[in-house]
Amino acid sequence: MTEYDSAPAEVGHEAELPEDHPRYQDLLTRHRIEEGVKKGLTHLQGMHAEGRGSAFDYLLGEETIESADEAARAAAATLLLAERPVISVNGNVAALVPEETVELANAVDAAIEVNLFNRTPERIDAIEAHLREHGAQSVKGQTADAQIPGLEHARATVDADGIYAADVVVVPLEDGDRAEALDRMGKTEIVVDLNPLSRSPQVADVPIVDNIIRAVPNVTAHARELAGRDEETLEAIVAEFDREAALDAAEARIRNGELS
């Protein structure tokens, strides 16, 4: 990979990015994650992880493929049916889609919980403040009074009335170990990840193989459209969703899509 392929020289604010640039979303993603590191929201390794994601997005064609849209619709129906849905936010999610996450939480009446792989009080505070700046009324993750079984202490820590008690969790860009541990707890997991072969989407009930910048607003749009439908309709949407087919379709696109 080239060091700075398609990177703009220096951009102070994302409004300066050229919206008509053929790789606008990639530039926007990179800019937001870089700002996240500078603001102390995002761990340095999150920049590396985002780079990995950007390569998969490039191979996917940097668009929401049909199976990812179906997954987003199933995710919306799953969230609308949930009793105690929680959206888990880490440093990359906070940097990339703070406002979009708040909008999704509002659309499906979900809690937001900060949950970090490299957990420090400073980073949790910074992320909570960042989410509040982007409209969050309430942010969980500071109480830290429960543990996900089967993980080492720091990585297991969650809020007892948050992720621990949730029936449905949205875990975008989640570490594989934690996604597996949540799966063992019986949670219904909605994962956003650009590599269909990594463990998190593999264990998800609803894997959305898409860039989080596109996926989160898309789930929100589906949720708004589905709001008010009866449970039977929503359950049918969930039942019709085929997670294996969605993962296969994403892999096929990565294998066979046209690259530019």
Next chain:
Amino acid sequence: MTEYDSAPAEVGHEAELPEDHPRYQDLLTRHRIEEGVKKGLTHLQGMHAEGRGSAFDYLLGEETIESADEAARAAAATLLLAERPVISVNGNVAALVPEETVELANAVDAAIEVNLFNRTPERIDAIEAHLREHGAQSVKGQTADAQIPGLEHARATVDADGIYAADVVVVPLEDGDRAEALDRMGKTEIVVDLNPLSRSPQVADVPIVDNIIRAVPNVTAHARELAGRDEETLEAIVAEFDREAALDAAEARIRNGELS
């Protein structure tokens, strides 16, 4: 992509990384680039670029494929035949393969020149010092008295007796614009890049689609083996190398390789 898939918790020194880990090279690469950012060698965007590279390496199978080994051999022959070869070093190259770059320079009698996309005096000084710590006797890039035509000033700046006057340049992980500009100057370019479709390998005379951590020592090993051969033999190795076939083979592996 997951935020920290396969990342070790916290590693103070690369000797702590488990060499028997199935993704050892990926962990090592990530650790070195993270240290490079912390030491001021590597721009934050270099961490993102390395993440992109790591996704392509994963798709390649994290090994030197046969066509990449042939490219490394052709690169070695090209360097041994060169009159004024120069190895261009940016922040990622310095972080990832400082000692290996010095060894290659010694093996083929090439100059080393620091050449940065995001050029600052502090970063050039830090990279020069880092290369000297790893055995470099002489490092170009500080004189900065010539310009590559067709690029904006900061990105065009090189040493008149270095890259500007070189007949063969090794540009690992090079930006596409600069690779194209060097190509227009008539330089013979050896590029190391993990995405066979990005512009730098596309314009290279010898594109090596491989992880730089494997590729640079591999070129050195070929150079040592080829040292002392007559010009005719070296010229035949260069002539037999088929750059299009090498790029096609790398793309085919990315498309069709087994993923784990």
